[in-house]
Amino acid sequence: MPGSSRKKKYDYTLLAALALLLLAGLVILQSTSAWNGEVKFNDPYYYLKKQVFATTIGIAAMFVTASMDYHVLRRFALPAYLAAVLLSVAVLLVGDEYNGSRRWLSLGPFSFQPSEFAKVAVILFLADRVTKYADKIKKMRVMAGIMILILPVAGLVGASNLSTAIIILGIGVILVFIASPRYGQFIWMGVVGCGFMAVFLAMESYRLERLAIWRNPEAYEKGYQTLQGLYAIGSGGLFGRGLGNSVQKLGFVPEAQNDMIFSIICEELGLFGAGFILLLFLILIWRFYVIASRAPDLFGALIAAGAMGHMLIQVILNIAVVTNTIPNTGITLPFVSYGGTSVVFLLLEMGLVLSVSSLVK
Template identity: 60%
Template sequence: MGREQNQDKRQKNIRYFDYSLLVIILFLICFGLVMLYSTSSYNAQIKFGDGTYYLRKQLQATVLGLVIMFVISRIDYRVWKKFWLLAYIGAFGLCTLVLFVGVELNGAKRWLKVGPLSIQPSEIAKLAIIVFLASIISEMPKQMGKFSSLVKVVIIVMPMVIIVASENLSTAIIILGIAIALVFVSSPKYMQFVVMAGIVIVFGAAFIMLESYRAERLKIWLNPEKYEKGYQTLQGLYAIGSGGLFGKGLGASMQKLGFVPEAQNDMIFSIICEELGLFGAICVIMLFVILIWRFMVVANNAQDLYGALLVTGVMAHIAIQVILNIAVVTNTIPNTGISLPLISYGGTSVLFLLAEIGLVLSVSRGIRLEQE
C-alpha cells in the first residue's frame, strides 16, 4: 500500500526540462554558422587567404560555449546567488580596464587582449548584471513597489552603465533595458516602469550630445545618402530590397562581396534578407519569438523568484538585442553597432550568451510539474 502511494506521488511530481528550448538554441546556432560562412567566406579569403577563417573562430567559441552551457545547466542555479557581488565587481573592473589597456578594433576600444584571445568585457557585464539584479531584487520583493527601491536599483546599476557607455553605448542601453525588465516584472506599480524608461531616454540623449560622432549618427540615420558613413546603411537596405520574397538563394548575395562592410557582424540580417528573402527573414524572427516564448514559460513556472528573474533577465537581453539589431539594419533607428544573437560573428558574445542560456536550462531543470 505504501509503495503504491509513493508511486502515485512520483507520478504527480514530474521533473521538467525544456528540451524544446534546447532544440531551438541548437537550430539557431547551426543556422548562424551556415549564414556566417555564406556571409564571410569572400571577405575571409581576401583578408586572410582562408574562406573558413571566421567560421573556424566562431565554431571554436561555440563549442566552448556549448560545453559551458551544459555544465551550467547541471548546476543548481541558486549557487550563483552567492557570487552576485563578485560578478558585479569583476565585470566593472574588466570594463574599467578596457579604458586603459583596451585594444582598438574597427575604431572602437572594446576588447582586452589575453594572450592570443580577445575578450569583450561588455558581454561579461550583461551576464553579471542579470545575476546581480536577480539576487538583489529577489531579496526584497515586497519593497519593489516603493519608489525608493527603484532609485536604489538605478543608483546601483548606473556605475556599470556609465563605464560601459563610455566606449559602447549600445551595450549600455541593453544593460539598462535588462534592469527595466527586471524592475517591471517585480514591481506591482507600472508607473515606476515609466519613470525608469524616462531615465533611459534622458541618459541616452545626454550621451549622444556629449560626443559629436554620436550626434552625427542621427544625421546619417535621417539622410544616409548625404553622408559617406551612410554607405553601409544604404548597401544594407539594397541587400534587403533585392532579396524579394524568397531571396536569391543561399550563397548568392552580391552585397556581401565588399559592398556591405563587415557583413558577418552587425549587418548579417541584411544578407539573410538578400539570400533567403522576406520569407527567410520572417522565419528567423519567428524562431526568436518562439525562443522568447519558451523563456516566458520557464520564468512563469520557475521554482522561486530568483530563478524567474534570472530567466527574465536573459529573455530581456536577447529580445532587446534582436529588436535593436533588426531596427538598425532596416534603418528604423540610428546605427548602434549591435550584433544579432547567436548568428552574428563574435566569439565573446556567443560564449556568454550560451552561458546565460545554461542558467535558463538550470532553472527549467528545477521545475516540478504536478500531473494527475
C-alpha cells in the same frame, strides 16, 4: 533533500530551437564571411573556424551551468558584477581599439569583449538584488536604489558601446518592472532614462552624427553601409538569390558577417528565410517567458525574464538598425553574427535559464 536526486529535465523545446538557431547561424556565417575571409586571411573558412571553436566552448559552459542548482550561483552575483565593473574600467585604460571602438581586452593570443560578460553578470546581480528587496520594491527609493546600482557598469560600457549600455539598462527596467506591483513609477524612470541617453549622446560628437546619418543616409559618406544594407534587403524578395549568392557581401556591405548580417540573410534567403530565423528567436523568447512564469521562486523567474529581455532587446535593436528604423548602434544578431565572446556568454546565459527550467514542475 527530497527530490534532489531526480534526473534533471530541461526545456527541450528551448534546446531544439537553440540547436536550430546555432546550426543556421553557422551556415549563414560561412556564406556571409567566406569572401571576406579569402580576401583578408586567404582562408574562406577563417571566421567559421573561430566561431565553431567559440560555440564549442559556449556549449560546454552551457551544460555545466545547466547541471548546477541556480541557487548556488546566487553567491557569485556580487563578485560577477564587481568583476564586470573592473573589466569595463580595464577596457577604457588598456583596451584594444578596432574600427574606431575600444571594446576589447587581450589576454595573450585571445581577446574578448567584457561588455558581453557584463550582460550576464547584470542579470544575475539584479535577480539577486530584486529578490532580496522584493517586499520593498514598491517604494520609489528602493526601486531607484536598485537601478542606481547598475549605473556604474552601464556608464563604463556606454563610454565606448552605447548599444550595450541600452541593453543593460533595459534588462534592469524589465526585472524591476516584473517585481514591482506599481507601474506609475516607471514614468519617472523613463524620464531619467531619456536624460541618461541625452547625456551620452552629447558626450561624443560621432553619436550626434549618427542621428544625422540615420535621418538622411544619402547625404553622408558614412551612410554607405546603411544604404547597401537596404539594397540587400530589397533585392532578396520573397525567396532570395540563394545561399551563397549575395552580391552585397562582396565588399559593398563592410564586415557583412557582423552587425549587418541580417541584410545578407534577407538578400540570400529572402523574406521566408529571414522569417524562419525570426521564428526561432520568437520560440526562444516564448520559452523564456514560460520558464519565468513557472519558475519555483522569484530568483529563478528573474533569471529567465532577464534572459528574455536581453534576447528581445538585442534582436529588435539589430533588425531596427539594419532596416534603418533607428540610428546605427553596432549591435550584433545573437547566435548569428560573428563574435566568439558574444556566443560564449549567450550560451552561458542559456545555461542559467536551463538550470531554472530543470526545477520547473
